[in-house]
Amino acid sequence: MCEFCVKHGEGEKWYLQAQNYAEDLLSDLRRRKFIHNFLKYPEKLRAEVDKLDDLNRLPAFVQAVVKPVFVNRAKKSHYGQVLPLEDVEKIFEFITSVTRLPCICRQISVGTEQRYCYALSMVPPEDSQLGKIARSTGADYLNGPHTGGLEELSKEEALIQFREMEKQGLFHSVWTFVTPFIGSICNCDHDCMAMKSTLKKSFPVMFRGEYVAEANADLCNGCRSCMRVCQFGAINYSLANERVSIDPPRCFGCGICRASCERDAITLNDRSKVPAVADIW
Ligand code: SF4
Ligand code: SF4
Numbered sequence: 365m366c367e368f369c370v371k372h373g374e375g376e377k378w379y380l381q382a383q384n385y386a387e388d389l390l391s392d393l394r395r396r397k398f399i400h401n402f403l404k405y406p407e408k409l410r411a412e413v414d415k416l417d418d419l420n421r422l423p424a425f426v427q428a429v430v431k432p433v434f435v436n437r438a439k440k441s442h443y444g445q446v447l448p449l450e451d452v453e454k455i456f457e458f459i460t461s462v463t464r465l466p467c468i469c470r471q472i473s474v475g476t477e478q479r480y481c482y483a484l485s486m487v488p489p490e491d492s493q494l495g496k497i498a499r500s501t502g503a504d505y506l507n508g509p510h511t512g513g514l515e516e517l518s519k520e521e522a523l524i525q526f527r528e529m530e531k532q533g534l535f536h537s538v539w540t541f542v543t544p545f546i547g548s549i550c551n552c553d554h555d556c557m558a559m560k561s562t563l564k565k566s567f568p569v570m571f572r573g574e575y576v577a578e579a580n581a582d583l584c585n586g587c588r589s590c591m592r593v594c595q596f597g598a599i600n601y602s603l604a605n606e607r608v609s610i611d612p613p614r615c616f617g618c619g620i621c622r623a624s625c626e627r628d629a630i631t632l633n634d635r636s637k638v639p640a641v642a643d644i645w
Contacts, residue, residue, distance in 0.1 A: 365377070365574060365635075365636055366378075366445060366571045366572075366574065366645050367645070368439075368443075368445065368543070368544070368571065369574075371544075372384055372543070372544035377451065377574060378445075378544065379445060379447060379451070379455065379538045379546060380451065380454055380455065382458045382459075382486065384544045384545060384546045385455075385458075385459055385484055385485070385486050385545070385546050386486055386545075387485065387486050387487050387491075387492070387493060389544075389545040390493040390494065390497070390545070391493075392542065392545075394542060395541060395542040395545060396493075396497055398441060398442075398541055398542050399494070399497050399498075399541045399542075399547065400497050400500065400501055402442065402468070402541065403468065403497070403498055403501045403503055404501035404502075404503050406468045406471050406472050406503075407472070409468060409469075409472060409557055410472045410473075410557070413557050413560055413561055413565070416434075416561060416565040416567050417565065419431070419434070419567075420565060420566065431566070431567060434567055435567060435568060435569070438567075438569045439543060440542070440543055441540075441541075441542055441543065442539060442540060442541060442542075442543075442569070443539070443540050443543060443569055443570065443571075444537045444538060444539045444540070444550075444558055444569065444570035444571070445537060445538055445570055445571040445572075445573065445574075446535060446536070446537050446570060446571070446572060446573040446616045446617060446618045447536055447537065447538055447549075447573055447574070447618075448536070448573060448575060448617065448618060448619035448622075448632055449526060449527065449530060449536065449619060449623070450619075451574075452523070452526055452536050452549060453523065455484070455538075455549070456519045456522070456523060458486075459484045459485065459486055459519075460485060460486050460487055460488060461484075461485045461487065461488055461489040461492060461516065462482050462483070462484060462485075462516070462517045462518070462519055462521075462522040463482065463483040463485070463489060463492065463494070463495050463498075463514050463515065463516055463517070464479050464481070464482055464483075464514070464515040464517055464522070464525075465479065465481050465482070465483055465498060465514050465515075465548075466478065466479055466481070467479065467480040467481045467550065468481070468557075469550075469552075469555060469556045469557040469558070470555050472557060473555045473556075473557065473560075474555055479515070480529070480534065480550055480551040480552070481548050481549075481550045481551075482517075482522055482548055482549050482550070482551075483495065483498070483514075483547055483548050484546065484547065484548060484549065489516045494547055495514060498514060499514070526549075526551065527623075529551040530619075530620055530623040531623060531624070533553065533592070533593035533595065533620055533624075534551040534552060534553050534620070535551070535552055535553075535595060535616070535618035535619075535620050536549055536550070536551055536552075536618065537549065537550050537551075537552050537556075537558070537570055552595075553595055554595065558570050559595065563596070571645045572615070572616045572617055572635070572644065572645050573616055573617030573618055573619075573632075573635070574617065574634065574635050574636075575617035575619070575632035575633060575634060575635055576610075576612050576615045576617050576632070576633055576635045576638050576641050577598070577610045577615050577617060577619065577621055577622065577630055577631070577632055577633075578610060578630070578631055578632075578633055579599075579607070579608050579609060579610050579621075579629055579630050580629045580630070580631070581605070581607045581609075583627045583628065583629035584607045584608055584627060584629040585606075585627055585629075586601065586605075586606040586607050586608065587626075587627075588601055588608065589624045589625060589626070590608060590621035590622075590624050590625050590630060591608060591621075592624070593620050593621060593623075593624045594620065594621050595616075595618070595620070596614055596615065596616050596618075597614060598610055598611050598612075598614035598615040598616070599611070599621060610630075612638060612640050612641045613640070613641055613644055615641070617632060617635060619632050
């Protein structure tokens with residue numbers, strides 16, 4: 365299990381612990397300010413991610429010092445983890461309300477309002493401090509004429525949308541807003557700033573999932589649908605075998621490949637029980 369499970373989950377999956385979504389965590393003024401600024405000033409996030417290119421040009425010995433500092437800072441403020449749909453469903457068993465809101469990352473990287481982020485709360489939407497903080501920013505993309513405001517959804521409606529997004533190849537991730545408070549589940553691809561930071565710039569800001577995928581060669585017919593949706597380049601195709609195989613160290617355990625496989629050839633295994641990757645996060 366990842367270090368957040370140890371620190372914030374008492375040895376269980378940290379994102380399945382209701383206390384990490386508790387409304388009273390939002391009485392912390394530092395956390396409220398962080399969320400407010402995160403939503404109000406998306407260009408700051410872009411500037412931070414752009415700055416990583418400069419850091420990557422530094423001599424290796426300097427990077428060896430700078431990268432852990434950066435990553436540890438992210439772990440304390442805004443850090444994520446990939447999770448499969450069945451764990452999203454478990455979260456939805458105990459949270460009370462879901463608010464769909466525009467994705468800051470897509471706002472930055474594509475320049476349009478795209479609704480891939482879902483704020484979660486343990487209280488009804490009208491009492492949600494998170495919603496109030498979001499609205500208090502006055503940001504155009506949250507309140508503007510083209511956004512229709514923030515959308516309150518039932519949990520069932522949200523899950524239907526999550527399943528649909530899986531079919532489109534988007535994977536799910538949970539996010540802290542001053543750890544350990546979890547404020548949202550997002551649906552991500554390469555437009556996600558966390559993906560850019562983690563995969564392209566070698567500054568990880570999200571853990572791999574608690575799982576790792578495996579393809580059953582007896583069931584696989586080599587159609588390669590799974591390869592087309594894997595955002596992490598973890599699936600290889602063998603022309604000789606006419607089958608795919610999954611590279612465990614590259615797999616983030618999102619389960620999107622599984623959703624695309626009509627032969628039910630892909631399963632997710634508990635990462636901690638796969639020795640080759642049990643310590644790779
Ligand atoms: S989608 Fe399923 S059947 Fe097709 S290549 Fe992948 S594992 Fe094999
Ligand atoms: S191989 Fe791993 S990372 Fe790629 S889609 Fe499947 S579960 Fe996700």
